Amino acid sequence: MQGRLAVVGLAAAFGLTSLPVAATAAGGAAPTVPFPSAGNVSVIRLTLQGASTAAPRLRLANRALPAGSFVVGSTVRGSAPGRFLATIAIVNPVHGGVTTAKPGPPVDVRLPAGFRLVGAAQVARDVLYANPTPAFKLVPSPTAVVLGGKPPKLPPARILTDAQLLAFDRPVGLAEISLLGLQFVTASLSRPSPTTVRVTIGFSQLPQVNAVELRFPAQLKVVGVVKPAGTDALPMGSAVQLVASTGFYEQGVPYQFDIELSAPPKRGEFVTLRASTHYFENSLPFTERFALP
Numbered sequence: 001m002q003g004r005l006a007v008v009g010l011a012a013a014f015g016l017t018s019l020p021v022a023a024t025a026a027g028g029a030a031p032t033v034p035f036p037s038a039g040n041v042s043v044i045r046l047t048l049q050g051a052s053t054a055a056p057r058l059r060l061a062n063r064a065l066p067a068g069s070f071v072v073g074s075t076v077r078g079s080a081p082g083r084f085l086a087t088i089a090i091v092n093p094v095h096g097g098v099t100t101a102k103p104g105p106p107v108d109v110r111l112p113a114g115f116r117l118v119g120a121a122q123v124a125r126d127v128l129y130a131n132p133t134p135a136f137k138l139v140p141s142p143t144a145v146v147l148g149g150k151p152p153k154l155p156p157a158r159i160l161t162d163a164q165l166l167a168f169d170r171p172v173g174l175a176e177i178s179l180l181g182l183q184f185v186t187a188s189l190s191r192p193s194p195t196t197v198r199v200t201i202g203f204s205q206l207p208q209v210n211a212v213e214l215r216f217p218a219q220l221k222v223v224g225v226v227k228p229a230g231t232d233a234l235p236m237g238s239a240v241q242l243v244a245s246t247g248f249y250e251q252g253v254p255y256q257f258d259i260e261l262s263a264p265p266k267r268g269e270f271v272t273l274r275a276s277t278h279y280f281e282n283s284l285p286f287t288e289r290f291a292l293p
Contacts, residue, residue, distance in 0.1 A: 033107040033123050035066070039094030039183055040126040043163050044107075045136055046086045050115040053082055057112075058145055068093050068181070070149025072156040074141035083118070085139055088147070089163035093181025094205065127167040128182060130272065130289040138164045152179040169270065169289045174202035178252065181205070185212060185275050187290050194264040197271070197292065200256045201242070203249050206284070210248050211276045215239040216261060217269050224260035231255065243279065265292045 036042040048056065058073045065071065073088040090107065111117055124134050144156035151159060154176060162172045162180070174186045183205040190198045197216075203209055215238060216222065222240040225233035234241040242257060249255065273288040274280075 033090075033121070034125050035069075035107055036090055036092045037126050038092055040092055040128045041163050041166055041180075041182070042090045043124045043127060043134075043167050044086075044088040044090070044121065045123075045139075046088075046121050047078065047118040048084045048086060048111065048115040049080075049118050050082045050084070050112075052114060055084055056086075056115055058086070058088075058147055065149045066092065068149075070151040071147040072144050072151060072159050073147050074144035074157065074160055076139055076141060084115075087139055087141055087160060087164070089160050091151070091159065091163070091180055091182075094183050124167040127163065128184060129286040130169075131167065133169070134167055138168060152181070154179055169291045171290065174204060174252065174254065178204040185209070185273055185288060187214075187271075187273055187288070189271070189290055189293050191293055192258065195261050197259045197261065197265065198256065199259060199271075200254050201249075201273075202254050203251050205251075206249075206275065207251055208248050208277045209275045209284070210244045211279045212242045212249075213239055213274045213276075213280065214242065214259070215272045215274075216265065219263070220265055221262040222259060223262050226258040226260075228255050228257070231257075233257065241280065267292060 033044055034042070050056065055075045055077065058075060069090065069092040071088060071090050073086060076085045076087070077083070078085050122134075122136065124131060141157050141160045144160045146156050158176065159180070162176055165172050171186065171188045177184045177186055184203075185206065186200075186202045186204065188200040192198050199214060201212060218238050220238050222235040222238065225235065225240060225242075227233045227242070230244065230246045232243045232245045234243065240259060242255075269292045270289050271292060273290065275284045276282060277284065
């Protein structure tokens with residue numbers, strides 16, 4: 001069945017939403033994982049325990065995926081003998097314009113023979129835009145493999161790391177987002193001074209955006225903006241609208257803004273981002289969120 005996968009030999013510890021579990025013939029229980037919406041990404045984390053100390057191999061029992069989508073995964077040794085952590089990223093690139101797509105078919109995850117699931121399988125679904133912060137910690141994956149589909153020319157480990165970063169509202173590079181086929185406004189944040197947030201924004205597959213709004217925590221006020229040529233900045237209390245004054249923002253071009261705030265923002269607070277194709281007479285149907293450094 002297209003879009004229903006059986007994953008054999010998984011391992012990872014991602015703390016997200018618990019999933020229903022059903023018995024399988026492969027030796028263990030199988031969670032059913034919702035497929036990401038069109039143009040989005042889901043991350044799965046499992047903890048596996050086995051009698052063997054050899055890492056289980058990742059593979060798909062069914063490689064039939066929705067057109068254009070792909071899956072990567074990795075296993076990492078856990079803290080106890082025979083325990084492994086499996087992280088899987090499912091990427092469903094957008095096709096066509098911005099839409100709030102219906103969920104795709106679910107993914108069936110089958111445990112490898114000789115391994116059992118420890119605790120509940122957990123999933124962060126649709127992490128590209130604002131999503132609940134997972135309860136798990138990001139697990140570095142120095143190596144990863146392609147489990148299904150045809151990903152872009154990026155190392156699988158890089159794709160898996162990017163998916164986890166998105167789940168935690170951390171920046172991902174514009175070139176990588178574009179190669180992944182995702183519609184997104186990237187925002188890289190830094191602190192040149194205690195009260196200044198430097199925001200570098202870029203656009204992937206959004207050719208008609210002419211305005212972006214950044215909204216900071218309510219106790220902070222935007223008091224000034226240093227902006228690049230061809231843009232205007234409109235402070236509005238704790239928010240600022242960044243407008244392409246000569247047309248639309250260009251694809252693949254970084255735009256750097258230095259935003260002066262009334263007080264130093266706290267590390268880990270969030271700035272939210274909205275984008276518009278008509279100077280906020282309408283907004284694109286998503287909100288992005290980024291953690292302040």
